[in-house]
Amino acid sequence: MVKFGIEFVPKEAYWKTVYYAVQSEKRGFDNLWITDHYNNRNVYVTLAATAIYTKKIVFGPGVTNPFLVNPIVTTQSLASLDEMAPGRVVLGMGAGDKTTLASTGIEATKQLSAVVDAIAIFRAMLEGKSVTYEGNVFKVKGTRFNFKPRGQIPVYIGAQGPKMLETAGKIGDGVLINASHPKDIDYAVGQIKKGVEKAEKKMSDVDVTAYTSFSVDKKPDKAMGAASPVVAFIVAGSPNVILERHGIDLAKADKIRGALAKGDFGGAFGSVSPKMMEAFCIAGTPDMCNEKISRLLKAGITQFVVGSPVGPNVRKSIDLISEQVIPHFKE
DSSP states (O other): OOEEEEEEOOOSOHHHHHHHHHHHHHTTOOEEEEOOOTTSSOHHHHHHHHHHHOSSOEEEESOBOTTTSOHHHHHHHHHHHHHHSTTOBOEEEOOOOHHHHHTTTOOOOSHHHHHHHHHHHHHHHTTTSOEEEEOSSOEEEEEOOSSOOOSOOOEEEEEOSHHHHHHHHHHOSEEEEOOOSHHHHHHHHHHHHHHHHHTTOOGGGSEEEEEEEEEEOSSHHHHHHHHHHHHHHHHHHSOHHHHHHTTOOHHHHHHHHHHHHTTOHHHHHHTOOHHHHHHHOEEESHHHHHHHHHHHHHTTOSEEEEEEEEOSSHHHHHHHHHHHTHHHHHO
């Protein structure tokens, strides 16, 4: 049976994100993912507050990266959270957004190696012993905690490119695929299978997760309107090979990139086409969304994440999903 996750961006006061988390747990969501960007509230402060006010939902950063936060500090944070909410914590790890990282003065080079090193250090440190590791990007020597972690924590790898997807299948407990369209999920699952086979694992050993841009409302135009800003940013950050896969005019994508770079958000959002909406989000009425989710399930996903913006009114949209979307796939 498919699991349902939900993603929140902690851009509002912490109590509001925690309120949504509590509501999501009560409304039947299995997983909660909090994004980690320096320009929002701190992910671990938000997750700690969530741990206090929830009882069963599985949660973690979705996703952090090894460039802005050293893997040792990430391990310390997750191990501490795991003491607060035993068995409910997971790690979402990715390479990070180059544009966002660049604004902090960090050059994200050797991204694949950095993620592999970070996960190796994370798992070794959770053993509670002294760790020495010589990686391509990260190196530690005789590093250990003054406390004993509870044990291993599942690792989900955020992936989009072919090598990262294959690596995620090989070493990850789960894969967070940034995609909302069957074409992209089909491609991703194919790459994940390569990694799974190389590791002599089974596909059932990996939680294949569609991490989608999602918006639901009883009125389809309201749902679409809430999603278009998110889609604009997705288009701007997508490689041309992905845009071409969906038949999107590269000149139109460049126009959106240029508008966002100048801070012309109205121009950028207004340039989002129906084809872009179809490719990069799931938006509409519950019935429209259910049809699209069904197509992703056929492609092989095992967890569906309702990502930003969730809907024009987050609280109402969570209720709508719990009443007309989750039951459609759980009953």
